[in-house]
Amino acid sequence: MSTKKVSSESKKDKTQRRKSKTNRICKGVIINILKTFFTFFRLCMDYFVDFVLTLYWDGKQNAIPDLDKKHAILMESAVTLAEKIRKRELKSEDLVTACIERIKLVNPILNAVTDERYEDALKEARDVDKMIENGLSEEEFAKKPFLGVPFTAKESHAVKGMLHTLGIIARRDIRADEDAECVRLLRDAGAIPVAVTNVPEINKWQETNNMVFGRTNNPYNTGRTTGGSSGGEAALCAAIASPISLCSDIGGSTRMPGFFCGLFALNPTAGHTSLKGSALRSGLDPTMASIGFVSRHCSDLAPLTRVVAADCAPALQLDRELSIEDIKFYYMETVKDIRVSPIRTDLRKAMKKVLTKLTQRAKTTENVPKKYYHEGFNYCFNLWRHAMTKESENFAAMLTNNKGKAIGLIELGKKLFGQSEYTLAAIMKLLIDQLMPAVPADWAEQVTDDLREDLLHTLGSSAVLLAPSSATVAPPHAALYLRPFNFATWGVFNVLKFPAAQVPLGLNSEGLPLGIQVVAAPQQEALCLTVAKYLEQEFGGFVPPCKVPQQD
CATH class of the missing domain: 1.10.287 (Helix Hairpins)
Structure with missing residues (x-):
């Protein structure tokens, strides 16, 4: 050649x-x-x-009643209330009465409660007061850290004797035969169930609305969504009506309502809380879902999580003492998933305020927040959608109470004539599940593994990731029909099985809550909560949606 x-x-x-x-x-x-x-x-x-x-919606708004002095005790944290009951400074009956009265005042506006057990709760409260009067040892109190404190639970958690519809017409009259495991653990800790609250159908939508009980309203603006699926819990908690709010999270269902309603929330590391009896789960199958809480007080999250984590609690290191100076910070200002709406200016500004505060207090360059991004965040929704294929539940079957399967196209046709038993949101999910091409499994697993490994290496046991909670503050009712994938900013961390805390950062110019997520590596809940507590001190934490009496 x-x-x-x-x-x-x-x-x-x-x-x-x-x-x-x-x-x-x-x-x-x-x-x-x-x-x-x-x-x-x-x-x-x-x-x-x-x-x-x-x-x-502005013409249909109703402000929730201001908190009066009679009910002012409800502003206290669950931990403080339990301590006051233990020290005989407060009777459980008086606290439960205040809780019930406040619920009755706000619920006509919020539409959060789906069933109640007020008389039984009062009886149990009186029994608690008698037990304390007769004398309980410190050991007995230690076994019941929330003795006499009332709680509410989202209706997808089974509470014996109470409605357990999951928001679907096929279950509208069904009541629970026994408590879900998380409910049982709270009862064993001394807490008293008062009511169950509204959820979207099978917990699968960004707005708490169904054909059985209707739509739940946001206490900051009743024309806005509370989020889902723990929207009823978040509404009552933010309205200062429930001291303990029991939730769950498979795609933001604890953190989303927490954010939209100005609350703290913690979604603990997956695999450390039992889902038995929650949304009809057996509790035996692996899942990326976790039991969690929303709260007005960051200080409640660790003790409550310890209760529902039970024997797994030590692995979460909830008692690990940390200083904010020892924590490294990474942040991402947005996600580049084109299915998710662009992050609004007010939320970007809220993130910048946090970064500015952390930068100003940093004593070394290591403590200055550093920008982080991984291309896996370009596919938040697809990664979550693939992860859902590994869950035990079948949405189409559950809509019929497992007596067949709902077909999206058929239900859409019936909806056009007002004949479907499902909301448009449920039908949209059916259409997505049944008509959209499946996410390539090998690709999704590879991207998820790469993202998880990179974040594990980056965060380790001493760093957190500050991430946007959502693209917008609580949107108007029905707006999310045009933004069905926006929940993915929360859902991607379910996929990774990382713990994440939701932290309120005050209100925007419209009086709606702002906030961010604090994410850590698995079993590093203490990092999330240490940062959340610091931000609570710096930015004020929960801001009530109504007037509250001055503390004496």
């Missing part, structure tokens, strides 16, 4: 490589331009939809 021929072929290869590189660059530029245009268009559409719906 001649030198001239080799040289000619070499030039040809070089030319082809240059053309290929140029084509890739041009393709990348075009894709980026299209993405930028789409993002801008979607942001404009989101603002327009919110504007129109806000005009509609």
Whole structure:
């Protein structure tokens, strides 16, 4: 072969490589331009939809009643209330009475409660007071850390004798035969169930609404969503009606309502809390869901999580003492999943305030927050959707109470004529599950593993990731029909099975709650809670949606 021929072929290869590189660059530029245009268009559409719906709902708003002195005790943390009962400074009966009276005042506006056991709760409270009067040892009190404190639970948790509909018509009259494990553990800890609260159908939507009980309203603005699926719990808690709010989270179901209602929330490391009796689960199958709580007080989250984690609690290191100076910070300002709405300005500003505060107090360069991103966050929804295929539940079957399977297209047709038993949200989920192509399993597993390993390496046992909670503050009712994938900013951390705390950061100019997520590596809940406690001190924590009496 001649030198001239080799040289000619070499030039040809070089030319082809240059053309290929140029084509890739041009393709990348075009894709980026299209993405930028789409993002801008979607942001404009989101603002327009919110504007129109806000005009509609503004005329239908109702403010919740102010907290009077009679019920002011409800502002205290669950831990403080338990201590006062233990020290005989407060009777359980008086506390339960205050809780019930406050629920009766706010529920007509919020539509949060689906069933109640007020008389039984009062009887149990009187029994607690008699037990304490007769004398209990410190050891007995230690076994019941929340003795005499009332609690509410989302209705998907079975509470013996109470409605357990999961928000579907096929179960509208069904009552629980026994307590879910998380309810049993709270009862064993001395807490008293008072009521169960509203959820979307089978816990699978961003707004708490169903065909059995209707829609739950946000106490900060009744024209806005509470989020889902623990929306009833968050509404009561934020309205200062429930001292303990028992939730669960498989795709943001604790943290989302916590964020939209200005509360603290903790979703602990998956696999450390039992789901037995929750949403009809056996508790035997592996899941990325966890039992959690929303609360007005960060200080309640660790003790309550310890109760529902039971024998697994030591692994979560909830008692680990940490100083904020010992924690490293990473942050991400957005996710680049095109299915998720762009992050609004007020939430970006809230994140910047936190970063500024942490930067100012940093004593070394190691403590200055550092930017983090992984391309796995470009696919939050698809990663969650694939992870859901490994869960034991079948949404289409559960909608019929496991007496067949709901078909999305059929239900959509029935909905057009007002004949479907399901909300549009449930039908949308059916259509997504049944018509959208499946997420490639090998690809999803690889991306998830890469993201998990990179975050594990980055965070270790001494760092947290500050992440946006959502694209927007609580949107108007019905707006999320046009944003069905926005929950993925929470759901991606379920997929990774990382613990995450939701932290309130005050209110925006419209009086709606702001906040961020604090994420840590598995079994590093103490990191999340240490940062949450610091931010509570710096930014004020929970801001009531109504007037409260001055503390004496």
